[in-house]
Amino acid sequence: MLFEVAGLTKRFDGLTAVSDLSFGIDKGEIIGVFGPNGSGKTTLLSLIAGMLAPTSGTITWKGQPIQGAKPHDIAASGVVKTFQNPQLFAELSVAEHLMISGHLMLKRRLGWRRVATLFNPDTGHAGADLERRAGEVLKLCRLDAARDQTAAELSYGEEKMLGVAMALMCEPELLLLDEPASGLGQAEIENLEAVLRDLRAHGTTLCVIDHKVGFLGKLADRAISLHHGAKIAEGTPEAVLRDPGVIAAYLGHQRGPSHA
Ligand SMILES: Nc1ncnc2c1ncn2[C@@H]1O[C@H](COP(=O)(O)OP(=O)(O)OP(=O)(O)O)[C@@H](O)[C@H]1O
Numbered sequence: 001m002l003f004e005v006a007g008l009t010k011r012f013d014g015l016t017a018v019s020d021l022s023f024g025i026d027k028g029e030i031i032g033v034f035g036p037n038g039s040g041k042t043t044l045l046s047l048i049a050g051m052l053a054p055t056s057g058t059i060t061w062k063g064q065p066i067q068g069a070k071p072h073d074i075a076a077s078g079v080v081k082t083f084q085n086p087q088l089f090a091e092l093s094v095a096e097h098l099m100i101s102g103h104l105m106l107k108r109r110l111g112w113r114r115v116a117t118l119f120n121p122d123t124g125h126a127g128a129d130l131e132r133r134a135g136e137v138l139k140l141c142r143l144d145a146a147r148d149q150t151a152a153e154l155s156y157g158e159e160k161m162l163g164v165a166m167a168l169m170c171e172p173e174l175l176l177l178d179e180p181a182s183g184l185g186q187a188e189i190e191n192l193e194a195v196l197r198d199l200r201a202h203g204t205t206l207c208v209i210d211h212k213v214g215f216l217g218k219l220a221d222r223a224i225s226l227h228h229g230a231k232i233a234e235g236t237p238e239a240v241l242r243d244p245g246v247i248a249a250y251l252g253h254q255r256g257p258s259h260a
């Protein structure tokens, strides 16, 4: 197993957001995580990415324990999370956002020497590497045409794709995506699906949260479903989405699985 969590638990005061959760991910897999609002999906990704420390349990990445490590160290080791809503700088261009994100990648490669590239980003070996990577990422994410637009000029779908592109600048081996399809129209969802399939074809392993069953059910190789932070089903997406416990969990919430 490339990645494994075992007995993972996160409590916030009296509330158990993630409860004794265990599952693994193989290299090159796309894992889908389903679950109604408040079932612990975002908390799970935040625990994996190091934004939260678990109350108990282990997270193992390439045979090493990473639970409780700092987010930048986890990202530098190849595990990178996108946000439900990316935080962008309205006045900066798409390309500039990628250059900023690329500095995390440089930290991994160069350590403290990356500081020089902050002041002279377009000269030298490191700056050229960054430019090349940004070009590849823009193409992969179908953002070439928007390269010089500011974030303020982007559509919502482009904003979300820029969030994915920024994560890709860190060269993730395991990419964690929190509701990448939420708020997108059908054409944007198809575009996203094509981008994620391309990514997998390039060797990236994906763990994707989404409510859109039509999108994630088709994309994922394997799925797990959470309810009150615990795993209530695991298997093919079709089997998980037919599971009576999963259906009941969704019916107890206002927002059911959306068949987009
Ligand atoms: N920092 C926090 N402090 C206290 N409680 C929290 C915190 N973060 C999350 N929770 C609670 O933990 C539970 C799980 O929340 P989480 O955001 O992980 O759910 P989710 O499955 O991502 O929901 P959604 O589908 O709405 O995004 C919720 O009851 C939430 O209120």
Ligand SMILES: [Mg+2]
Binding pocket: 041, 042, 043, 084, 178
């Ligand atoms: Mg969430």
